[in-house]
Amino acid sequence: MSEPTLECRGLTxxxxxxxxxxxxxxxxxxxxxxxxxxxxxSGKTTLIKLACGxxxxxxxxVRVCGYAPGVESKALVSYLPERTYLPDWMTVMExxxxxxxxxxxxxxxxxxxxxxxxxxxxxxVMKTLSKGTKEKVQLVLVMSRRARLYLLDEPIGGVxxxxxxYILGTILKNYSEESTVLIxxxxxxxxxxxxxxxxxxxxxxxxxxxxxxxxxEDLGKSIDQYFREVFRC
Amino acid sequence: xxxxxxxxxxxYVQVSDQIVSGILTGTFKMGEKLPSVREFAVxxxxxxxxxxxxxxxxxxxGLIETQRNTGKYVTQEGSIIETARTKRGELLATEFLKxxxxxxxxxxxxxxxxxxxxxxxxxxxxxxxx
Numbered sequence: 090m091s092e093p094t095l096e097c098r099g100l101t102x103x104x105x106x107x108x109x110x111x112x113x114x115x116x117x118x119x120x121x122x123x124x125x126x127x128x129x130x131s132g133k134t135t136l137i138k139l140a141c142g143x144x145x146x147x148x149x150x151v152r153v154c155g156y157a158p159g160v161e162s163k164a165l166v167s168y169l170p171e172r173t174y175l176p177d178w179m180t181v182m183e184x185x186x187x188x189x190x191x192x193x194x195x196x197x198x199x200x201x202x203x204x205x206x207x208x209x210x211x212x213x214v215m216k217t218l219s220k221g222t223k224e225k226v227q228l229v230l231v232m233s234r235r236a237r238l239y240l241l242d243e244p245i246g247g248v249x250x251x252x253x254x255y256i257l258g259t260i261l262k263n264y265s266e267e268s269t270v271l272i273x274x275x276x277x278x279x280x281x282x283x284x285x286x287x288x289x290x291x292x293x294x295x296x297x298x299x300x301x302x303x304x305x306e307d308l309g310k311s312i313d314q315y316f317r318e319v320f321r322c
Numbered sequence: 323x324x325x326x327x328x329x330x331x332x333x334y335v336q337v338s339d340q341i342v343s344g345i346l347t348g349t350f351k352m353g354e355k356l357p358s359v360r361e362f363a364v365x366x367x368x369x370x371x372x373x374x375x376x377x378x379x380x381x382x383x384g385l386i387e388t389q390r391n392t393g394k395y396v397t398q399e400g401s402i403i404e405t406a407r408t409k410r411g412e413l414l415a416t417e418f419l420k421x422x423x424x425x426x427x428x429x430x431x432x433x434x435x436x437x438x439x440x441x442x443x444x445x446x447x448x449x450x451x452x
Binding site: 120121122254257258261262264282283284285301302305306309310311313314 | 327329330331332333334360363364367368369370371372375
C-alpha cells in the first residue's frame with residue numbers, strides 16, 4: 090500500500106467548548122473520487138479546512154501525502170472554498186495569471202479552455218460577475234491545477250444544472266490515478282454516479298465510509314436514499 | 323447526454339448492461355474499437371473506475387477484447403454476441419411475464435395479447451412514428 094493521500098488520526102477540533110470534529114480517523118487512497126456527505130453542521134467544512142491548514146487541530150493530526158499542513162502540503166492540495174476569496178477588482182484573466190504565479194502545477198491552457206466552455210467573459214472585472222459566474226471562475230482556477238488532492242467544498246451548489254454537468258464532466262476528464270478528489274455537497278443525487286466512495290459524517294464523527302458499489306450491492310440502495318434514512322429528521 | 327441509472331443496481335452493472343445493449347443494437351459494431359475508459363466516463367458521466375469495472379466484466383465473458391496498446395474492441399466472434407442476445411431476450415421476456423402476472427394475466431392470456439399486438443403493429447415492426 091502506498092501512502093494515503095489524506096490521513097486523519099484522532100482528528101479533533103473544538104470551537105470554544107463545541108466539538109466540530111471529534112476523534113476522526115480516516116485514510117483516503119489515491120485515485121478516487123470521494124463524496125464527503127453529512128447534514129448541515131456535521132463538520133464537513135471543518136475537516137476540509139483542517140486538511141488545507143486553514144485551521145489547526147485541537148487534538149490529533151492530519152496529513153496530506155505524508156506531510157503535515159504546510160508549504161509542502163499546500164503545493165499538493167487544490168482547495169475550492171465555500172466562498173470565493175478572489176479580489177473583486179481583478180479581471181478574470183488577472184485571477185488566472187495570479188494563480189499561475191502561485192502554483193507550479195497550474196495549467197494555463199486548461200484554464201483558458203474551461204473559461205471558454207463555461208462562457209465566462211475573460212476580461213470582465215470580478216465585481217461585475219454574477220454569484221454563479223464567480224463560482225465558475227473559482228472552480229476553473231482550482232481544477233486547472235494538477236494537484237494530488239482536490240478539496241471541493243460545495244462545488245456545484247451555486248451553479249445552474251448545465252454548468253453542474255460540465256463541472257462534474259471536468260472532474261471526470263481530469264481524473265488521474267495519482268489524484269484524489271474529495272467533494273462535499275448536499276446535492277447527492279447529482280454527484281453520486283461519479284463517486285467511487287462516500288464518507289458520512291454527523292456531529293463531527295464518522296458514520297460510515299464505504300464504496301458506492303458495495304452500498305448498492307449489499308443494501309440495494311443509492312447513496313441518496315441511504316442518506317435520507319441515516320439522517321432522517 | 324448522460325446515461326440514466328436506477329437506484330437498485332450497482333452502477334457498473336448498469337454501465338455494462340448499457341454497453342451490451344449498444345453492442346446488440348449495433349451502436350458498437352462487431353470488431354469495432356470502443357471508446358476509451360475516460361471517453362466512456364465522460365459520455366456516461368460516471369466514475370472512470372466504474373467504467374473500468376464494467377469493461378472488465380464484459381471482457382471476462384468475451385464480449386470485448388483488449389488489443390495491446392490500441393484499446394478495447396467488440397469481439398469478432400458472432401457466437402458470443404448471439405449468446406448475449408439470447409440471454410438479454412430471455413431476461414426481457416421473463417421480466418415482461420412477471421409484470422403481466424402482477425396485472426393478473428395468465429401466460430396464455432399474455433401470449434394472445436402479444437399475438438394481437440404483433441398483427442396490429444405489422445409483425446413486430448414498430449411504427450416509425452409511434
